[in-house]
Amino acid sequence: MPAVWxxxxxxxxxxxxxxxxxxxPGDEEPPRGEVLRSALERAGAPxxxxxxxxxxxxxRIHDPEFVDWFSRAWSEWEAAGLVxxxxxxxxxxxxxxxxxxxxxxxxxxxxxxxxxxxxxxMDTMTLISPGTYDAxxxxxxxxxxxxxxxxxxxxxxxxxxxxxPGHHAGARLYGGSCYLNNAAVAAQYxxxxxxxxxxxxxxxxxxxxxxxxxFYARDDVSFGSVHVDPAQGWFPHFLGFADERxxxxxxxxxRNLPVAxxxxxxxxVAAVHDLVEEVRRFGPSALVVSLGVDxxxxxxxxxxxxxxxxxxxxxxxxxxxxxxxxxxQEGGYDLEQLGPLVLAVLRGFESAPVPRxxxxxxx
Amino acid sequence: MPAVWxxxxxxxxxxxxxxxxxxxPGDEEPPRGEVLRSALERAGAPxxxxxxxxxxxxxRIHDPEFVDWFSRAWSEWEAAGLVxxxxxxxxxxxxxxxxxxxxxxxxxxxxxxxxxxxxxxMDTMTLISPGTYDAxxxxxxxxxxxxxxxxxxxxxxxxxxxxxPGHHAGARLYGGSCYLNNAAVAAQYxxxxxxxxxxxxxxxxxxxxxxxxxFYARDDVSFGSVHVDPAQGWFPHFLGFADERxxxxxxxxxRNLPVAxxxxxxxxVAAVHDLVEEVRRFGPSALVVSLGVDxxxxxxxxxxxxxxxxxxxxxxxxxxxxxxxxxxQEGGYDLEQLGPLVLAVLRGFESAPVPRxxxxxxx
Numbered sequence: 001m002p003a004v005w006x007x008x009x010x011x012x013x014x015x016x017x018x019x020x021x022x023x024x025p026g027d028e029e030p031p032r033g034e035v036l037r038s039a040l041e042r043a044g045a046p047x048x049x050x051x052x053x054x055x056x057x058x059x060r061i062h063d064p065e066f067v068d069w070f071s072r073a074w075s076e077w078e079a080a081g082l083v084x085x086x087x088x089x090x091x092x093x094x095x096x097x098x099x100x101x102x103x104x105x106x107x108x109x110x111x112x113x114x115x116x117x118x119x120x121x122m123d124t125m126t127l128i129s130p131g132t133y134d135a136x137x138x139x140x141x142x143x144x145x146x147x148x149x150x151x152x153x154x155x156x157x158x159x160x161x162x163x164x165p166g167h168h169a170g171a172r173l174y175g176g177s178c179y180l181n182n183a184a185v186a187a188q189y190x191x192x193x194x195x196x197x198x199x200x201x202x203x204x205x206x207x208x209x210x211x212x213x214x215f216y217a218r219d220d221v222s223f224g225s226v227h228v229d230p231a232q233g234w235f236p237h238f239l240g241f242a243d244e245r246x247x248x249x250x251x252x253x254x255r256n257l258p259v260a261x262x263x264x265x266x267x268x269v270a271a272v273h274d275l276v277e278e279v280r281r282f283g284p285s286a287l288v289v290s291l292g293v294d295x296x297x298x299x300x301x302x303x304x305x306x307x308x309x310x311x312x313x314x315x316x317x318x319x320x321x322x323x324x325x326x327x328x329q330e331g332g333y334d335l336e337q338l339g340p341l342v343l344a345v346l347r348g349f350e351s352a353p354v355p356r357x358x359x360x361x362x363x
Numbered sequence: 364m365p366a367v368w369x370x371x372x373x374x375x376x377x378x379x380x381x382x383x384x385x386x387x388p389g390d391e392e393p394p395r396g397e398v399l400r401s402a403l404e405r406a407g408a409p410x411x412x413x414x415x416x417x418x419x420x421x422x423r424i425h426d427p428e429f430v431d432w433f434s435r436a437w438s439e440w441e442a443a444g445l446v447x448x449x450x451x452x453x454x455x456x457x458x459x460x461x462x463x464x465x466x467x468x469x470x471x472x473x474x475x476x477x478x479x480x481x482x483x484x485m486d487t488m489t490l491i492s493p494g495t496y497d498a499x500x501x502x503x504x505x506x507x508x509x510x511x512x513x514x515x516x517x518x519x520x521x522x523x524x525x526x527x528p529g530h531h532a533g534a535r536l537y538g539g540s541c542y543l544n545n546a547a548v549a550a551q552y553x554x555x556x557x558x559x560x561x562x563x564x565x566x567x568x569x570x571x572x573x574x575x576x577x578f579y580a581r582d583d584v585s586f587g588s589v590h591v592d593p594a595q596g597w598f599p600h601f602l603g604f605a606d607e608r609x610x611x612x613x614x615x616x617x618r619n620l621p622v623a624x625x626x627x628x629x630x631x632v633a634a635v636h637d638l639v640e641e642v643r644r645f646g647p648s649a650l651v652v653s654l655g656v657d658x659x660x661x662x663x664x665x666x667x668x669x670x671x672x673x674x675x676x677x678x679x680x681x682x683x684x685x686x687x688x689x690x691x692q693e694g695g696y697d698l699e700q701l702g703p704l705v706l707a708v709l710r711g712f713e714s715a716p717v718p719r720x721x722x723x724x725x726x
Contacts, residue, residue, distance in 0.1 A: 095487075101602065103579055111595055111597075213463060231474050239466060
């Protein structure tokens with residue numbers, strides 16, 4: 001399977017974040033991107049360098065106000081003297097535009113540079129380093145380049161080694177180590193270039209609240225996610241519950257399958273199968289997989305206990321869908337396992353018994 | 364003028380907060396409450412100790428979900444082992460329930476104790492120490508006891524030495540060193556005990572976003588505020604603009620008079636006069652003054668340059684309204700000046716030439 005990567009990822013180096021006021025080292029840092037490239041190359045996958053795709057596909061998903069602010073967040077921070085004043089070589093939020101703080105009105109851009117992040121930030125863990133915007137734009141280009149590889153019909157699937165990840169990011173929301181929603185931009189791009197319906201399946205250990213929000217009221221892009229249950233105390237805390245089934249014409253096209261901490265292969269793979277069967281009924285003409293591998297037992301960021309074999313089985317289940325598929329990298333923070341587990345999913349996918357269409361269907 | 368105070372304030376000792384990830388020492392700490400009591404006693408004011416007023420007046424203003432969570436926030440933090448895990452002897456938020464994170468639905472209470480503050484917190488500066496809830500409840504009792512002193516008709520005015528302050532707190536929102544909105548609870552209490560219309564005038568250096576939000580759609584409680592312009596970079600950043608005039612039947616009953624950093628006595632006092640004249644036209648039967656004195660030149664928290672004489676003139680302007688008046692302490696962080704400036708306002712108020720009603724009006 002062809003893969004897409006970009007060296008631009010390396011410019012995103014936030015150096016950790018703040019949890020309950022405590023500074024923590026980060027694990028979504030440049031080594032992840034290098035580990036992914038090495039693993040792909042060692043596996044013999046052709047690794048394409050992402051090509052520039054411009055603003056248009058991005059702005060189909062993200063609010064221009066958010067993208068505009070994000071593009072200048074670091075330079076404004078620096079120009080305002082905040083590096084000297086705070087010692088922070090990254091944008092850290094401190095005030096947040098809850099609806100109760102804006103009287104329900106759209107929050108205006110604060111005059112104070114240090115308050116501007118508060119229109120879009122959802123946590124104090126996700127910081128903006130000098131190169132974060134370029135890296136996030138690079139990750140979107142990675143996802144879109146992978147889409148190109150399947151859209152031209154020469155590849156059944158492609159893998160996008162996106163970093164930073166994206167599935168927590170909304171139209172005007174960043175957090176959970178995500179800034180721009182690579183998978184959502186990819187899904188919309190596939191739609192815009194001809195796919196009548198696109199399915200997104202998210203197997204990252206955490207709920208993809210951003211992707212859900214973006215497609216929640218739509219019936220042309222479905223979203224299904226298996227993730228550790230927010231009702232048992234897991235990020236993103238406020239979304240990811242089973243009763244979130246979509247809104248308006250999107251009702252029924254959102255499916256959350258939260259699983260308990262400690263869940264092992266059989267139950268998790270069964271949930272992936274359920275998502276796959278739901279997508280089969282939806283009948284999309286393209287599939288985007290939000291491929292996090294942080295459900296692994298050794299991963300520091302989740303309490304799930306999925307093995308290499310479990311990831312292979314998940315990949316095989318996804319492979320039975322027989323539609324053009326773009327894998328978009330999300331989480332996975334154990335540097336030893338990140339590469340092997342991604343490859344396990346992709347190999348599982350490629351080994352899937354694809355059902356042959358009957359002659360009647362082709363007639 | 365009688366004053367009300369409570370020793371319970373001292374149990375609120377958050378020990379500072381976080382601004383852009385940087386730990387800062389706090390200036391809304393127990394010495395403020397002691398300085399206020401000493402100044403009042405030295406001035407010869409009778410200092411009443413606040414009496415308990417129960418939940419009912421509080422719940423007329425604050426959402427029961429918020430009060431319930433706030434009442435258990437510290438004990439849950441401790442019981443969850445977060446003191447050991449984080450070293451924090453206070454509740455610090457890290458994830459915030461922006462509408463983009465809750466799909467516009469009311470945010471459910473997160474299962475994770477450490478995420479629960481994010482339903483209500485607006486910043487990382489305002490932390491909850493072991494005694495914060497009791498102190499905040501005590502401050503509400505201080506305000507309500509001051510209301511009692513004017514409601515019985517024996518006092519034209521009373522002063523409530525509230526700490527922590529309240530005007531940034533909304534129905535389900537805390538931040539800006541505020542937890543429960545003492546002034547708003549007082550205004551509602553005066554309404555409920557017979558005042559047809561109540562005016563709130565807020566002369567704290569910062570916009571009282573919480574009070575504004577609470578009465579924004581009401582025509583029976585007006586809100587007027589003079590404060591440093593959020594459009595020039597000042598907290599609370601997202602509200603306090605001149606075009607916020609109220610909503611629905613409250614349209615026209617909200618008045619913001621933002622002033623520029625560096626504003627001195629004449630312009631600031633003129634703004635207070637404008638608020639007073641607007642209230643005179645409103646014709647309330649009671650007045651609540653959100654009395655912050657952080658507009659003082661020496662105050663560390665605002666760029667306004669108001670002198671002792673300016674505060675006296677503001678008090679005199681307020682005194683011309685000739686309605687039962689409850690002063691509720693808000694900000695003021697220069698410990699040297701806090702007492703004298705509060706007294707300057709109260710003395711100005713008492714020196715006001717109260718217009719005699721004509722015989723026709725009494726007929």
